[in-house]
Amino acid sequence: MTIIKTKYGRRSFIKSTVLAGGGMVLGFSWMAGCKPTPEQVLNMPKEWFNINGFLKIGENGVATIMSQNPEIGQNVKTSMPMIIAEELDIDWKNVIVEQAPLDTTLFKWQIAGGSQSIRQGWPVLRMAGATARRMLMEAAAQEWQVPVEEVTTEAGVLHHKASGKSIGYGAVASAAAKVPVPAEVKLKDLKDFKIIGTPRKNVDGLKLVKGEPLFGLDYRRDGMLIAMVAHPPAFGLKLKSVDDAAAKAMPGIKDVFTINTYNNGYEKQWCDTSAFPELVVVVGNTTWEVMNAKKVLKLEWEPSTAHTETVQGWGGPQKVTVPGGLENTNDHMTKMASLTAKAAKTPLRKDGDPEAAFKNAAQVIERTYTAPFLAHNTMEPMNFFAHVTADKAELVGPIQTPEFIEKTLSARLGLPLEKIDIQMTRQGGGFGRRLYGHYVVEAAVISQKMNAPIKLVYTREDDMTQGVYRPAYHVTYRAALDANKNLVGFHIRGGGTSESPVHANRFPAGAVDNYLAEEWTLETNISTGAWRAPGSNFIAGAEQSFLDEVAEAAGKDPIEFRLALFDKAIASPVGKDNDYDAPRYAGVLKEVKEKSGWGQTQEGVHRGVSAYFCHDSYVAQVVDVVVEGGKPVVQKVHCAVDCGIVVNPEGAHNLVEGGIVDGIGHALYSAMTFKDGTPEQSNFDKYRLIRHSEAPKSIAVHFVKNEIDPTGLGEPLNPPIIGALANALYKATGKRVYDQPFFMGKQMLG
Amino acid sequence: MAIFNLNINGKKQQVDVDPLTPMLWVLRDHANLVGTKYGCGNGTCGACTIHLDGMAMRSCQMTVAQVGNKPVTTIEGLSENGDHPVQKAWLEHDVAQCGYCQAGQIMNAAALLNSSPNPSDEEIAGAMNGNICRCGTYIRIRAAIKTAAG
Ligand code: FES
Ligand code: FES
Numbered sequence: 072m073t074i075i076k077t078k079y080g081r082r083s084f085i086k087s088t089v090l091a092g093g094g095m096v097l098g099f100s101w102m103a104g105c106k107p108t109p110e111q112v113l114n115m116p117k118e119w120f121n122i123n124g125f126l127k128i129g130e131n132g133v134a135t136i137m138s139q140n141p142e143i144g145q146n147v148k149t150s151m152p153m154i155i156a157e158e159l160d161i162d163w164k165n166v167i168v169e170q171a172p173l174d175t176t177l178f179k180w181q182i183a184g185g186s187q188s189i190r191q192g193w194p195v196l197r198m199a200g201a202t203a204r205r206m207l208m209e210a211a212a213q214e215w216q217v218p219v220e221e222v223t224t225e226a227g228v229l230h231h232k233a234s235g236k237s238i239g240y241g242a243v244a245s246a247a248a249k250v251p252v253p254a255e256v257k258l259k260d261l262k263d264f265k266i267i268g269t270p271r272k273n274v275d276g277l278k279l280v281k282g283e284p285l286f287g288l289d290y291r292r293d294g295m296l297i298a299m300v301a302h303p304p305a306f307g308l309k310l311k312s313v314d315d316a317a318a319k320a321m322p323g324i325k326d327v328f329t330i331n332t333y334n335n336g337y338e339k340q341w342c343d344t345s346a347f348p349e350l351v352v353v354v355g356n357t358t359w360e361v362m363n364a365k366k367v368l369k370l371e372w373e374p375s376t377a378h379t380e381t382v383q384g385w386g387g388p389q390k391v392t393v394p395g396g397l398e399n400t401n402d403h404m405t406k407m408a409s410l411t412a413k414a415a416k417t418p419l420r421k422d423g424d425p426e427a428a429f430k431n432a433a434q435v436i437e438r439t440y441t442a443p444f445l446a447h448n449t450m451e452p453m454n455f456f457a458h459v460t461a462d463k464a465e466l467v468g469p470i471q472t473p474e475f476i477e478k479t480l481s482a483r484l485g486l487p488l489e490k491i492d493i494q495m496t497r498q499g500g501g502f503g504r505r506l507y508g509h510y511v512v513e514a515a516v517i518s519q520k521m522n523a524p525i526k527l528v529y530t531r532e533d534d535m536t537q538g539v540y541r542p543a544y545h546v547t548y549r550a551a552l553d554a555n556k557n558l559v560g561f562h563i564r565g566g567g568t569s570e571s572p573v574h575a576n577r578f579p580a581g582a583v584d585n586y587l588a589e590e591w592t593l594e595t596n597i598s599t600g601a602w603r604a605p606g607s608n609f610i611a612g613a614e615q616s617f618l619d620e621v622a623e624a625a626g627k628d629p630i631e632f633r634l635a636l637f638d639k640a641i642a643s644p645v646g647k648d649n650d651y652d653a654p655r656y657a658g659v660l661k662e663v664k665e666k667s668g669w670g671q672t673q674e675g676v677h678r679g680v681s682a683y684f685c686h687d688s689y690v691a692q693v694v695d696v697v698v699e700g701g702k703p704v705v706q707k708v709h710c711a712v713d714c715g716i717v718v719n720p721e722g723a724h725n726l727v728e729g730g731i732v733d734g735i736g737h738a739l740y741s742a743m744t745f746k747d748g749t750p751e752q753s754n755f756d757k758y759r760l761i762r763h764s765e766a767p768k769s770i771a772v773h774f775v776k777n778e779i780d781p782t783g784l785g786e787p788l789n790p791p792i793i794g795a796l797a798n799a800l801y802k803a804t805g806k807r808v809y810d811q812p813f814f815m816g817k818q819m820l821g
Numbered sequence: 822m823a824i825f826n827l828n829i830n831g832k833k834q835q836v837d838v839d840p841l842t843p844m845l846w847v848l849r850d851h852a853n854l855v856g857t858k859y860g861c862g863n864g865t866c867g868a869c870t871i872h873l874d875g876m877a878m879r880s881c882q883m884t885v886a887q888v889g890n891k892p893v894t895t896i897e898g899l900s901e902n903g904d905h906p907v908q909k910a911w912l913e914h915d916v917a918q919c920g921y922c923q924a925g926q927i928m929n930a931a932a933l934l935n936s937s938p939n940p941s942d943e944e945i946a947g948a949m950n951g952n953i954c955r956c957g958t959y960i961r962i963r964a965a966i967k968t969a970a971g
Contacts, residue, residue, distance in 0.1 A: 144919030144956050272915045279920040280908040280927060282856020282896030289855040297850075322822070322839070358859075359839065359846040450860050450868060450921040450955050499858075499921025500955050531861045721915050725961065729918055732957030755865035755953060764946035766959035 073258040075198055087206065087248045093130035094241065095248035097203050126155055126203055132227050132241030134159060135167045142275070143471065143501030144729075145785040146722030149274045151192050153719055157266040158200025158259060161227040161240065168274040189718060190687055190782045201256040203247075207240050210247035214238070226265075261716070261778050270721035275497065285497040287468035288454045288528065295456070295524045296325055298354045298517045299361045302347035302537055303372050305748030306597045307397045310349050314369035318353060321367065323360030327353050330516045332509055334483060339382045342475045345509035346538040346598040352517050358528060375596075393596050397748035400543075403568060404441065406593055407545035411439065411565055415589035419575035422646040425551075428560030428585035432551035436624050440548070440613035442811040443742035444568070445541035445602055446752070448760060451499020452534035457514035458524035463490045464515055469498035469505055476508035480515055503601035507539045535758060536750040540743055541602030542567040544609045548617040551585070556625040558583055558636070565610075566591035569599045572610040578656065578684070579618070581649030582636035597745065603733065604786035607685035608793075609811070612738060615681035615794025620807065629680050629798070630664050633657075651684045655713050658775055659691035662711035666773045667693040676706065679798025683791035687782035688714040689775075690791050692731070694767075696799040703803045705735060705767040705796070710788070712772065715779035723784055727772045730788025736761025738793040739814045759812075828890050829854065830898025840886035844878075845869045847885045848895060856896035856924050860953070867952030870925040870932075871895050877932035879951075896924040899931060907931045910969035918956035926952050930966050939970050 088096045127135040136152040152168045204224055211229040212219035215236055223230045230237045278285055303309055315327035332348040333339065351370060355361040377395040381388045429435055455468035464486055470476055473493040481488050498505060514527035529537070546565025553559045561583040565573050571590035580586055602608060622632035637657035640649065660682045663669070669680070675697050682691035693709040708731050717723050740759035744751045752758035797808050827834045829852055836851045843862075848854045848871070857880055860868030864882040871880045872894040899905045903912075907930050917923050926949070933940055933948040940948065945966050954962070 142919075144917075146918070270915075272912065273917055273920075275920065276912050276915060276917060277903050279917045279923055280896075280911045281903040282854075282899075282924045284855045286858075286921060288859065291853070291855075357838075357846065357850040359842045359850070363839075448955055450858075450866070450919070450953065452859070498919060500919045502955070531859075531863075531866075725915060725918060725958065728960050729957035732959055733955070736957070754863050755861050756863060760953050760955060761957070761959075762951075762953065763949040763959045763962070766957070766963075768942075770960060 074255050075194070075201075075258060076255045087250075087252055089245050089248040090127060090129065094128050094244040095203070095206070096125055096127045097199060098125040126159070126199055128203065128207075128240050128244040128247075130241045130244060132239040133165050133167060134161050134240070135169055138168050143469075143498040143505070145783075146273065146719060146726060147189070149271055150189060150719040150722055151196055152274070153266050153271060154193065154196035155200040157264055158197045159204050160224040160259075163266050163271060165227055190780070193780050197258050198256065201258050202253060205253050205256045206247040206250040207243055209250045209253075210243040211238055214243060214246065267716065267718050268720065271719050272721060286451050286499050287456065287496040288451055288499070290456045290467050290496060290526065292456065292458070292524045295526055296354050296356065296521060297358050297361045298352055298514070298521075298525045298527045299365050299530065300350040300352050300513060300527070300533065301365055301368055301370060302350055302533065304536070305372075305397055306346055306538065306745070307375060307395060307748040308372040309375040310351065311371040311373040313351055315351075317367040317369070318364040321355075321360065321364035323356040324364045325354045325356070326521065327351065327364070327368070328520065330513065330520065332483075332512050332516065337482060338388070339380060340475055340479060341382055341384045342472045342506055342508055343382075343479055343512075344507045344539055344598050344600050346596065348509075350513065354517065354521055354525060362530065392594050394594050395596065398595060398597060398745055399747065400443070400744040403543055403593070403595070403745075404545070407441070407543070407566065407568075408439075410591040410593060411545050411547050413591075415564065415591060419573060419588040419590055420580060420646070421587050422580070422583070423585035425560050425562055425585040425587040428551045429549065429562070432560060433554040434552040434556075434624060435549060436552070436621055437547060437549045438617050438620060438809060440546050440609075440616065440809050442544045442609040443744060444543045444597065444599070445737060445741055446535050446743050446758065447500075447502045447504035447539070447602060448535065448758065449498070449500030449502060449504050452531055453504070453510040453529040453537075454527060455511045455514040456524070456526045457511075457518035459484060459515050459519040460522070462486070463492070465492050466511060466515060467494045467496060468511065468514070469496055469501075470508050470511055471498075471501050471503075471505040472508055476511045479508065479512055483512055484515055484519060502603040503605060504539060507600050531755070532753040536753050538598035539600040540597065541605075541608065542570045542599040544572050546572065546610065546613055548613070550617070550621045550624075552621075552625055558621060558625065560585040562587045564589040566593060568593050568595040568597065570606070572606060574606065574610065574650065576648045576650040578640070578649075578651050579636055581644045581646055581651075581653075582640040584645055586645065596748075604685060604790045607683070607786075607790040611681070611683040611685065611790030612793025612797060612811070615683065615791060616797040616807070616809070619679065619794070619798040619801070628670070630660055630669055633660055633682060655689050656682060656684055659689045659711040659713050662773055662775055663691040663693050663709055666711060666771065667709035669693060677799050677802035679795045679800070679802060681791040681794035681798065683787070683794070685790055686786040688712060688784060688787040690787050692791050692795040694792070694795040694799040696803040698803055703800055705799075706769075708767045708770045708792070708795075710770060710772050711775060712784070712788075713775040713777065714784055714787070715777060715781040717774050718781055720774070723774070724772050726784040727788050728770045730784070730786070731770055731792050732761060732766050734789030734792035735767065735796055736765065737789070738796055738811055739765070740812050742812050823886075825885050826890055827852070827885070827888065827893065829893045830895060831892075836885070838885055840884060842885050843881050844871070844883045844885055844888050844893070845880040848880060854895050854897050858921060858924055860922065860925070865951070865953075866922075866925075867929060868922050868925040870928040870952065872928060872932055875932070875935060877929045896928055899927065905931060906969040906971070907934065907965070910965040913968060914961045914965040916958050916961040916965050918958055922952065922954045922956070926954065926962055930962070930969065933966070934970055940966065
């Protein structure tokens, strides 16, 4: 049994209040409850969370768990309350999960979500549930005049065995609210879990299938106007002139004007990314009217010049250079190739003597991998409701970083933070796109100007061509084999547009005696940002494809080849700071090997394998490809995952399947390309996303059982699948694929 | 502007709009039925699927004038209490992730089962191919359609 303290530093983690009409409310603060390590703080833009929440037990014994964590499809609104309910020891049937209300004086409601929700929330949510349970036990003990140690709980009922007394949580909830918050509480043993680890359905499931208004785009208010924005058609352009006469004369149009999203001289935060801060706005009564008026705007554009900006990142302000000019995909490829061809001034990491290893190698394998920019394409386009008046701002919609955007809004609107309320709706996908909240600010500025409630709506075209893309990448791997076909040298050199995908300390660093990692970045005026599994969504596939070729050259089975490297990393790791737990890494590979029946040949089935560790979870996958009518088809995917304790197997399976489908789709079909700065894809007729007929026929998911604290599942699934898919395609077709998307690049298949 | 007497989910509803307004925006902005979703506006994502005379249609590709007084069913009208066999199957398979595409998926699946009560995998893939799910729930959708088919 674990005993944990409920107070951190000077701040109390929990406050309790009597509920009007009987019952108790426990408010708890995540930020006080779990202090991020300095390392986490540094890594937070991609994996940030911060939540305040509360738990309410009514006099009828029903527990309401307020969830204000943004739900972007990652199941947190279901799985996180499950953790509280477990420690509270209440029947899940008696739990209601609600989105937190907008206004309360008790709590602060700014929350950001990310793939770290479960990992960071685990100790906090357990503590909240356990604290409430302990206070209920103390209240019952007082009522019965018995020692609290003799009080037990079961499914929302308190018992005293010796006297045979029992009482429901609801009956003592008011009294419990007056019990001082205990300094420490006991957590359940994992073996006593009744809710965690059992499949539970999405708490919004019924509302979703009934089409109830849950999303930002569904939000409406009396007197609300609709606003749309027009941005430059190409990166590298800005507004020159506006002729809005025709647009203003269109039916239903209230006004046309230009806005600047940020004030002059404003120092951007990392989440303020926007390539187009100056926009033309059309405001009118209905969506269709505004869309039509936008079409008759006569806008002229001119080149924007190169400039530098200071952006408040993690670890302090950073100077960012934004070049001028109109960029092309072909030029990006040429420039990236020449950067990869050059040695870096200082390597990121060097172990042993890689130069000598390659010079003396019996065989050197060198391969280059590339990937294009990608758009997020959340199915719900960017949108936000804003009502800004002289003394307050009210905002409602889908945003992953409200805590940060509130600061941007405060600076832009000239309102103090406490005058800005942000309410979260359910979000029609996030994938990192809604970390960047320029559209929230735009909505607020438009409302302020109109002095009216407005909803800003991006069309799909606006959404897809506005920017904040996954960067394009280019990387070359080299491997040195000695005469006995042992891997004696490993070299990675690569980079990307505005961000390098090279992680110097990831596998196979630590498993090869002579190792070299180098990186570069290419400046671009095309805005980029975090995209599902940022930093890993390309490199995992490249690395795992390359290792497959190296294993083949070494004459080894690809799983045995990797396992031997992990054995070495366990027995005699090379270098320091190796960024993985080799036994857990090898563990998922062994699991997928066994569960997929690896090594048994099946007629007509071509298999590829991969394994990767990112976002704190370990994943190994085997893809089975068959050839139907001359085309490769993904028949089955076997997947082993080690994400520690699985809180909600139902939601977890769904996320694993989704990550795999999404990863396969983007590897095969998706790309955002540019001609003279203009995105060449602006809707789903040109931008290919995976569709029903292209999804794997089945996916078998195997979770490694252990007692490690849970980690996230929203991101780690799609990076490795690209490698397993490429390796299976090779077996099926005899051709290696190096350039994503595989069906649009040089290697046309199918 | 013109007056249209619409027949939505068994109820008469009058709207005064530009005859070229896509049915999607009439539903969302004028009829306050926002279960029908906007995803692309050019007929390539399926999020806006409704039933017109029982057939699945992309409401972003159909003007209010084309719809006229023909019976329209939206996700809100598929059943009283969310207990249409397709909705029940969706819940049983816990299909939704973000959930945004699912109204369109459900409407398309319900129309498929009307015309083909026992669809094969190929038929399902063919009929559902116009409905994108960025969250990647296709496998559960297929399973749910099979459950709903019984
Ligand atoms: S919104 Fe109609 S098909 Fe996409
Ligand atoms: S569930 Fe998110 S787009 Fe389908």
